[in-house]
Amino acid sequence: MEEELALTLTPKEELRSSQHLQGTSIPWGRLITCKTYFESIDLVETTFSFGRADDCDVIVTSKMVNNHVLLNISKRHFLIQREDDGLVYITDQSKNGTFINGVLVGKGKTKILKSDDHISLAGGQNTFYVFLCKGPEGIQDFLPEALKVKYAYIKQLGRGSCGEVCLVKHRDTCEVFAIKKIVKSQRNTSQMHKINHPLKIANEINILRQISHPCIVGMQELLETESEVYLVLEYMAGGELTSKIINQNLTEANVKFHFYQMILAVQYLHLKGVTHRDLKPENILLLDDKPETILKVSDFGLSKVTDQDDMRTVCGTRRFVAPEVLHNAFRDYGEYGKEVDVWSLGVILFLMLSKQFPFESDDVDTLRQQILTGAYDMKGQNWAEISSEAKHLVRSMLTLHPKLRIKLKDIFKHPWISRDLPMQYRVQRLLQESGCDNLTEYLEELEPPEKKFKFTLFNSSSSSSRSDSTLILETGLGDSSVKCQ
Structure with missing residues (x-):
């Protein structure tokens, strides 16, 4: 790549480049001139400026261009910067305009450059440079x-x-x-x-x-x-809820602040007739790492893209599966519905409050039996400081039979949630600051359309390993099988 970015510089840049050639810096981009009175420039420093001012890297004078062109060039016309994220930004600092591929950037505004972008000045028809990028942005093939x-x-x-x-x-x-x-x-x-x-x-x-x-x-x-x-998709810089649970000492107040947002999201999905069916901390993302931040539910069954191995993903998901998914004794006519999301939310709440799973075993059969019998407890030091109201809500959500399990709309009425008006206000204020004007439409206590799923469990091979089990989903759209992870 160094050969492709030959050192053809203006006089001011020649001195700067010679210093870098003696060191370790190499060009990260190049401006190829489209004018005979300018020279092509290898970009080595993190910033490059163009204009009539004496402190610009390329200083445009009357000796280089005629007066008509010079009048259209500002003292500081544009600035090109390479930031820590590896991207190259151009900022329009001119009165008469800097144009990228004929489109005005706008004074004080910034755009990201890519290879083969044409940089023009006043009017957009007068191309001065073509930008070539070196590095990940210049050679990546991820995007079409x-x-x-x-x-x-x-x-x-x-x-x-x-x-x-x-x-x-x-x-x-x-x-x-x-x-x-x-x-x-x-x-x-x-x-x-x-x-x-x-x-x-x-x-x-x-x-x-x-x-x-x-x-x-x-x-x-x-x-x-x-x-x-x-x-x-929206980018959530705070990462998965899993990391927050593991790495931070969550207070009960912190847990409630985030859990309230979860039930807001799932209530909305249910009102839309959507059952998530795979709620777990890995599918709940955080905007940032602040103690109180926006939380968003993600991943509606699309391909799992993760750096975790498959076995860990399978075990991690099984811990959140409702008993009616595992055994038809808890279903009506072989079907189950939105109550599975309430169960999964109960497991998540248990985990957030105690840093422990209610159902935990490396043996798949043992784990399955624990879930089917509701074999969990709230003993130990981790539960000593947790309020009785929080414990009551967890028990109400981890009720084995879905008909007896607390309804999602009733979680909003539970004292642990309903009596904490300051928490609800803080959530609403945070969401409003992010652009959500009114939450009332998401808090309607309506029964969503019922959506049932019928599953049959079978082993995909003669092996007795439960990890190879497959669930067959029977819907009105035809049969398809999905992994019970």
């Missing part, structure tokens, strides 16, 4: 061309067998997003059990398109190709 023009690649966040997730920034607004790429499986029936089957992906995309809530990760846009799907 249709998204590269909008988003700048920063780094990979996670990778799995079905795809990967990467951090990006919008080139015009500099907003940060996460883009999830899902590689589609084959469409044939034998592949229906796979979580990246095109029909399953289409179903989950339809869900994402229908929902919009401040406590649910939103989809900015979607691009689908013949072999892949790209989801542009």
Whole structure:
């Protein structure tokens, strides 16, 4: 790459570059001139300025251009900077305008440059430079061309067998997003059990398109190709709730603040006729690492993109599965519904309060039996300081039979939640600050449309290992099998 970025510089840059050649710095980009009176420039310093002022890196004078051109160039016309995230930004500092590919940046505004961008001055028709980028943004192939023009690649966040997730920034607004790429499986029936089957992906995309809530990760846009799907999602810099539970000493007040947001999100989903069915800390994301922050529910059955191994994912999910999923004795006519989300929320609440799982075993059969019998307790030092109201709510949620389990709408009325008005106010204020004007529409106590799921358990091989068990989902749209993780 150094050979491709040959050192062709203005006089001022020649001295600066010679100093770097003696050291360890190498060019991170290049401005290729489109004018005979300018020279191409290798970008080595973190900033580069262009204009008529004496302190600019390229100083435009009447000896270089005619007066008509000079009048259109400001003392400080534009600034190019390479930031710590590896991206290259251009800021318009001019009165008459800096243009990228013919589009005005706007005085005081910043955009992210990509390779082959044309930098023009007044009017947008007069191209002075073509920018070439070196480094991850210049050579990455994660994004297809249709998204590269909008988003700048920063780094990979996670990778799995079905795809990967990467951090990006919008080139015009500099907003940060996460883009999830899902590689589609084959469409044939034998592949229906796979979580990246095109029909399953289409179903989950339809869900994402229908929902919009401040406590649910939103989809900015979607691009689908013949072999892949790209989801542009909100980026939650605080990571998974799992990390917060493990690494921070959560007070009961902290737990309640975050749990309240969870039930807001799940209540909204249920009102929309959506049952999540895979609620767990890994699928709950945080905006930042502050003690009180916005929480958002994510992952509606799309491909798992994680750096965790499959066995850990399977065990982690099984701990949150409701008893009616595991055994039809707890179902009506082989069906189960939205009550499974209440159970999973109860397991999450138990874990947040005590840093312990209510059901814990490395043996899958033992773990299954613990869940089916409700074999948990609230003894030990971790529960000593927890209020009786919190314990009562956990027991109400971890009730074995779904008909006797507390309803989600009644969790809002439970004293542990309903009597803590300051907590509810703090949540509402935080969500309003993030752009949510009114939460009342999300707090309606309506019975959502009933949605039932019928499952049959069978072993996919002659092996007695429960970890290979598969659940067959029977719906009105046809049969498909999904892994009971």
